[in-house]
Amino acid sequence: MADLTSEFCGIKSPNPFWLASAPPTDKEYNVRRAFEAGWGGVVWKTLGEEGLPVVNVNGPRYGAIYGADRRLLGLNNIELITDRPLEVNLAEMTRVKKDYPDRALIASVMVPCDEKSWKDILPRIAETGCDGFELNFGCPHGMAERGMGSAVGQVPEYIEMVTRWCKEATGLPIIVKLTPNISNILLPAEAAKRGGADAVSLINTINSISSVNLDSFCPEPMIDGKGTHGGYCGPAVKPIAMNMVAEIARNPETHGLPISGIGGVTTWRDAAEFLALGAGNVQVCTAVMTYGFKIVEEMISGLSEYLDEKGMTSVAELSGKAVPNVTDWQYLNLNHVTKAVIDQDECISCGRCYAACEDTSHQAISMTSDRVFEVMDDECVACNLCVNVCPIEGCITMKTLEPGDLDERTGKIVSKDYGNWTKHPNNPSATAAE
Amino acid sequence: MPNNERTSGLVSARLPQSDYAERFTDLHPQLDDHEAQVAADRCYFCHDAPCMTACPTSIDIPLFIRQIVTGTPAAAAKTIFDQNILGGMCARVCPTETLCEEVCVREIAEGKPVEIGRLQRFATDTLMSKQVHPYKRAATTGKTIAVVGAGPSGLAAAHRLAMLGHDVTLFDAREKLGGLNEFGIASYKSTEDFAQKEVDWLLAIGGITVEAGKALGDTLTLDSLQSDFDAVFLSIGLAGVNALRADGMDLDGVEDAVEFIARLRQSTDLSTLPVGRNVVVIGGGMTAVDAAVQAKLLGAQTVTMAYRRGKDRMGASVYEQDLATSKGVSIVYNAQPVAVLGGGACRAMTFEYTAEIDGTLQGTGEMVEIAADQVLVAIGQKLVGAPQGLTIEGGKIAVDVFGKTTMQNVWAGGDCASGGDDLTVTAVAEGRDAAMDIHAVLMGEG
Known part of the structure; x- marks a missing residue:
């Protein structure tokens, strides 16, 4: 079994699976059970200022969207940061860290955007024995209206400023949690780095309305006839999160900055994908809120098995493995030609590939009266939609044409050379090939 | 003792x-809402779906299942009834294992088809339990049609003809309507008097006069029917x-x-x-x-x-x-x-x-x-009591693909007529299709 011990910006944990700052990490009882279940680390539910605690709504806090068989695909929440007194949280964190010294315990923090607030609270929290801080610049609802959370995360200058204050206030690692509710994720990431952040974590939740009640004409979750946008998370946001992680990982300004990957991680495979795209570890929330803490066992066994299969001996070896292959569209090889192939032995003749191709794509699949579906190579542009809509995994695949083969659609011979848009004759700004 | x-x-x-x-309880109890959702979720919404082709009444199965998934079982029922007004009984008695479910792609993929029959029952029962009839009659045409035999084929024909605005008189030899639905199906497939409830629900379309207890014979002859009505549909089943x-x-x-x-x-x-x-x-x-x-x-x-x-x-x-x-x-x-x-x-x-x-x-x-x-x-x-003058072929009344017999303005369908399997659903299809042909002929479109 591969060793899953992970070191993330100097913080050690027995595996790279942390629980994200969220309801599952709001109190000692949960966190102890999470550690017993095998989680490598926990980012404690965001702590706020001392004083009167935050107040939550007393109606529903979550909304959801579903896939087939009511499988939860996306969760939306309007819960705020911890609504328990600071001293209670700190006492609990101290006890937990003492009993689980090998696990990572990170304090998520959100206080008003002034120097004193941050510099006062960090040393106090550090007394719990926590391993580092995560600055919550991401929470998009409620707290943002009070000038915190994503209200800070959307202004790179504020990120840089607060990060710098925090670095001055503590010697512990500072992780800056980024909001995706911004047009270019590189700007806050670069700001965090300039401010001295040891790492970034992303994504926080996305502004969202998960559903509308069609009887009361109100967004859900509905509080006494009104709704507000919440923060969206779960499997549905994973593609958005992975793109942002990859952008930061391949950006020269931020390349090498440790990234804690967050966003819809549900299985070991999701975690491996985030790692390959440059994350050093992952944080999980919706999956445990859906299935409970036990899923970490599958994540541990799955990632170990995968690393063994690939001959990798550590999580670090996987981290960033796919980053060199993330590029801009303009550098994709336009001379690479593939064609869809339907495996007739696997095909169950549902015809979904046909409907998709015929109605919405390139009319490149034929259908006989006895329901045999075949790809017409002279029409197929290899869009992959048939692969995506086929209910049988592996039934439709993409075959790569070899150099020298004829592409029946274009009538051209497949070139062995790499050729991208920057050199393409149809590109008015093309630089002539040497 | x-x-x-x-x-x-x-x-x-x-x-x-x-x-x-307990012993004679429903063979397949109705799915509850949750069970229906789980079962309906399995449908792949196939293109030109094989199940639909396999259904003798060509019910748009993927569409009605999608309507169940999206929380509109009444719309699903309407999709079913548009093709098969006895969709409620067919959901109970159809040999789905040799029809729609046999060709379901999930039967091919996993050996476990989508439970089309039970989903159909879920939809039709939902709508029928509302005690409203979902169709309205067209403006009256003034045409009169005699339907002889109130089994599945006769009921389907009568309903379709009434809906199109014709005045239908529905004869049956027995005092109770329904034919084999009422007298010939195992009890555990049609519990709680479903056959009679379905007949009552179907007749709520209006425009159908019931003449029960009248069999073709001495007083009720094809000759008299032909002279008294604009068209005659024979669905007398196999009485012998x-x-x-x-x-x-x-x-x-x-x-x-x-x-x-x-x-x-x-x-x-x-x-x-x-x-x-x-x-x-x-x-x-x-x-x-x-x-x-x-x-x-x-x-x-x-x-x-x-x-x-x-x-x-x-x-x-x-x-x-x-x-x-x-x-x-x-x-x-x-x-x-x-x-x-x-x-x-x-x-x-x-x-x-x-x-x-x-x-x-x-x-x-x-x-x-x-x-x-x-x-x-x-x-x-076997067929007994077929009126004189009709061509009999293989022991059944010979009809063309529209259900026309060899006699002027006389159609036939169901078990008594040639063609098709002796199934409830086939009888419904034949009754419906003959009704459409009668309509076309009477309205000068045939």
Whole structure:
């Protein structure tokens, strides 16, 4: 079994699976059970200022969207940061860290955007024995209206400023949690780095309305006839999160900055994908809120098995493995030609590939009266939609044409050379090939 | 001592009174909302779906299942009823395992089709329970049509014709409408008087005058109907049964399975129905299975279905055969009846084993005797009482693809007419299609 011990910006944990700052990490009882279940680390539910605690709504806090068989695909929440007194949280964190010294315990923090607030609270929290801080610049609802959370995360200058204050206030690692509710994720990431952040974590939740009640004409979750946008998370946001992680990982300004990957991680495979795209570890929330803490066992066994299969001996070896292959569209090889192939032995003749191709794509699949579906190579542009809509995994695949083969659609011979848009004759700004 | 399963002879009340209701309960109870969602989720919404092609009434199955998934079961029911106004009964009695579900791509993928029949029942029951009829009649056309026989085909034709604005008179030989839905289907497939409820619901379209207790014959003739109505649709079913040529058929305890089933369906107290200790059912079709299973449910100690050919030739589907054996019926294949034995009442039946040699069934000379104090004969029904002048073809009224007979303005459909399997759903399709053709002809479009 591969060793899953992970070191993330100097913080050690027995595996790279942390629980994200969220309801599952709001109190000692949960966190102890999470550690017993095998989680490598926990980012404690965001702590706020001392004083009167935050107040939550007393109606529903979550909304959801579903896939087939009511499988939860996306969760939306309007819960705020911890609504328990600071001293209670700190006492609990101290006890937990003492009993689980090998696990990572990170304090998520959100206080008003002034120097004193941050510099006062960090040393106090550090007394719990926590391993580092995560600055919550991401929470998009409620707290943002009070000038915190994503209200800070959307202004790179504020990120840089607060990060710098925090670095001055503590010697512990500072992780800056980024909001995706911004047009270019590189700007806050670069700001965090300039401010001295040891790492970034992303994504926080996305502004969202998960559903509308069609009887009361109100967004859900509905509080006494009104709704507000919440923060969206779960499997549905994973593609958005992975793109942002990859952008930061391949950006020269931020390349090498440790990234804690967050966003819809549900299985070991999701975690491996985030790692390959440059994350050093992952944080999980919706999956445990859906299935409970036990899923970490599958994540541990799955990632170990995968690393063994690939001959990798550590999580670090996987981290960033796919980053060199993330590029801009303009550098994709336009001379690479593939064609869809339907495996007739696997095909169950549902015809979904046909409907998709015929109605919405390139009319490149034929259908006989006895329901045999075949790809017409002279029409197929290899869009992959048939692969995506086929209910049988592996039934439709993409075959790569070899150099020298004829592409029946274009009538051209497949070139062995790499050729991208920057050199393409149809590109008015093309630089002539040497 | 009260009767039990081992009491000899034809006796009633073999079971404790409390057992009957449980034994004759719905074979497939209605799916609840959650079960329907889970079942409906499995549909792939196939293009030009094979299930739809396999359905004799061409119900748009992927569409109605999608309508269930999206929380609109009434719209789903409308999709079904548009094609098959008896979709509620068909959901209960269709041999889906040899129709829509047999060709479901998930049957191919996983050996487990989408439960189309049960989903259809979920949708149709949901709408029918609202006690509203979902169709309105078109403006009256002034045309009158006689529909003779209120079984599935006649009901479907009458409804469609009434909906199109014609005035329909619906005749039936019996006092109760429904035909085989009411008299010929196993009780556990149509519980809680569903057949009558469905008839009442269907008639709520309006424009249908019911003349029950009137059979074609001396007073009601095709001639008079032809002169009194603009068109006639015959859906008289197969009122006769094929006779079994074997010794001892006159012994007490020997009867036609259809009589046994009809009596059972009309009974208000199943404990009063006599059933044998050892019952033999002759035949291999659905009627044989219905009779055999119900004899077992009534408390017979042994029930044996004897079929003269092999398993693969049996009319009842494998599913039906499995149902029979799961209820405790034994099936003996390749056994042809020779004689019923007994004095006064029957006590046993002898069979000769058979083999199919070069396509012909031959006795092997090997005999077997099976105890039987009741023998139910289910070797097929036949057309009787077809009016003179109609062309008969293969024992049925000859019709073209539109249901037209060889006589002017006379159409026919259902079991009495040529073409198609003798299934409820096929009868519905034929009634509906003949109605559309009658409409086209009467309105000058045909």
